[in-house]
Amino acid sequence: MKILHIACLVSALWLTGCATVGSPQGDNAPTTSSKAPATPPAAPQAPHTPVFPSGPLQPIALAQATNGEVASLSAPTDLWDRIRRGFAMPDLQHELVPDREQWYASRPDYMQRMTERSSKYLFHIVEELERRGMPTELALLPYIESAFNPQAVSVAKAAGMWQFMPATGTYFDLKQNAFRDDRRDVLASTRAALDYLQKLYNMFGDWHLALAAYNWGEGSVGRAIARNQKAGLGTSYTELNMPAETRMYVPKLQAVKNIVANPEAFKTELPLIENHPYFQTVDITHDIDVSLVASLAGIREEDFRALNPSFNRPVIFAAGTPQILLPWDNAKVFQRNLEARREGQYASWTVWTVPSNMSVAEAAQRAGMSEADLRSVNSIPPRMLIKAGSALMVPRSTTTRQDVSSHLADNGQLAFTPEVVTRRTTVRAGKGETVASIARRYKLTAANVADWNDVRANAAFKVGQQVVVYLPVRPARASSAASRPSVGSKRPAAPPARKGGTPSKVKRR
Incomplete structure (x- = not known):
């Protein structure tokens, strides 16, 4: 074997010598005859200096494994695993957290329904969070807000999975019109919610405070921080004075995070959500x-x-x-x-802009549909007139090919005004009274007065003649006795006014 090694070495040296001798000019000759530029000699490499840890080795946290410092050697087995790997918010240490853990863990049916409902939307939310570099705990926030129900509406009129108030939704370009409410839209509301959460985090520099502001309002959290600063107190989430709902808000999220992180510890089984788009x-x-x-x-x-x-x-x-x-x-x-599909129309409905205030019956007659159908498709409440400029859904004719314009599709609104209840009344005409003078006296139109009495619009009445008019019914003035309904009355009592006018739901976004 040693002889074989020596033979190989001698052969290699001989071949190297042939290559050198084969050069016509030799090693020291200039290379002017070559068209290619000479390759500069490689710079000498600096010796590698190994880096050793200064102390004992520490385990790597999940947050470190997702920030680019450490590459995972295996792909997430399911979406829950992927969410766990992206946890990056500090854990909240608070006595309310175990209380909420027990609340969720003791309701397995509720947890099952909620997590199964979320399976349609979670992948998209996690993708957006990772794309923005945000903690994946935030994917669990709709569990707290709405139990992942995109149709949820709070008593304070917050709507959708992420529970946007109307004004905040408008601020974040969530359209709310007669045809759609983007506060419920999966893509639009998620985009707006993450925009808002990023804004709040940049404002407060703390995720717990950002979440408190998401629930309570940034102004409320800012004022609570200012009060504590003035009093020389701490300004962390646990140190601020806040309403009960906001006080419970982050502990709820922390409890759900803990259950997702270790469902076995809470005897909870999470439904499988595969790690691919739904x-x-x-x-x-x-x-x-x-x-x-x-x-x-x-x-x-x-x-x-x-x-x-x-x-x-x-x-x-x-x-x-x-x-x-x-x-x-x-x-x-x-x-x-x-x-x-080669024949037939795609849409059975179009939009008609109402030219003037009109009753539902009149609008239905013009649209060629029953009053009940018009009310149903447009969600028109009873005892209301449709205001001019309203965008009504009406049947599209078979010959109509033009689609609804973008301005109308984005801005169409339905507005109503209370229907005036009238009562048939007869009044006596005075000397020289005419249809026009009766109409002026009671603030009516001459055409209506003439129609009700089957006369011409320029007709005159005899003195003492009875004239039919329909006058609005005026509600009786409320009194301390009248404000309390009598026994057997179907009229409900007015709800007592809430002191300060604060809604029962904390949402102020």
Whole structure:
């Protein structure tokens, strides 16, 4: 074996010598005859200096494993595992946390329903959080806000999974009109919620305070911090004086985080949520009925609305909502069936802008539909007139091809005014009274007075003649006795005024 090694070494040296001697100019000759520039000699490498830890080795926290310092050697097994790896908020140490852990752990049916409902939306939320570099604990926030119900509405009128108040939703460009409410939209509301949470974190520099502000309002948290600073007190989440709901808010999130981190410790079983998208976006180019979308996609209408909960009406206007969400496997089915559809219209409904104040009965007659159907499709309450400029959903004629404009799809509103209740009354005409003078006296139109009495609009009445008019019924003035309904009255008592006018729900966003 030694002889073989020596032979190989001699052969290598001989070949090297041949290569050198084969050069026509030798090693010291200039290389002017070569067209290629000479390769500069490689710089000498600095000797490698190993770095040793100064103290004993410490285990790596989950937060360190997600910040780019440490690469994971295995992919997440499911979405829960992926969420755990992204935990980056400091744990809240508070006596309310074990209390909320016990509350959730003792309600396995509630936890099961809530987590199963979240399976449609969690992947998208986690993707957005990771893209922004935000803690994945925030993906659990809708459990606290709405139990992941996109149709949830609080007593303070906060709506959607992320529970946006109307004004805050408008600030973050969540459209709220007669046809859709983007506070319930999965993509739009998630974008707005994460924008808001980032804004609050940048404002307070602390996730617990940012969450308190999300629930209570940034102004309220700012004032609470200022009061503590003035009194020489601490300004952390646990040290601020805040309402009970906000005091419980972060402990609730911490409790859910602890259960997700270690469900076995709480004897809880989380449903499997696979680590891949549940839905995908699909472009639409025409106004289209919700029922037709569900039919072409091969899904139930309620399943479609679970992914697209912002739509208030039975039709989707492409100019306002050019994309819809469909389950991953059904998106291609919908596109294939839509392309194969060659006849028939896509939308059965369009929008009519009401030219003047009118009754529901009159509007229904003009739209060519029953009053009950008009009320139902437009959610018109009883005893209301439709105000001029309102955008009403009405049947689309079979010859109409024009889709609803983007301005109307984004800004159409329905407004109402109380219907005036009138009573038939007869009055006696004075000397020289005419239809016009009676109309002026009672603030009516001459056309109505003439119509009610079957005379011309320029007719005159005889002295003492009875004239029929319909006058508004004036409600009796409230008195201390009248304000209390008598026994057997169907009129409900007015609710007592709340001191200070503060709503029972803390939401002030």
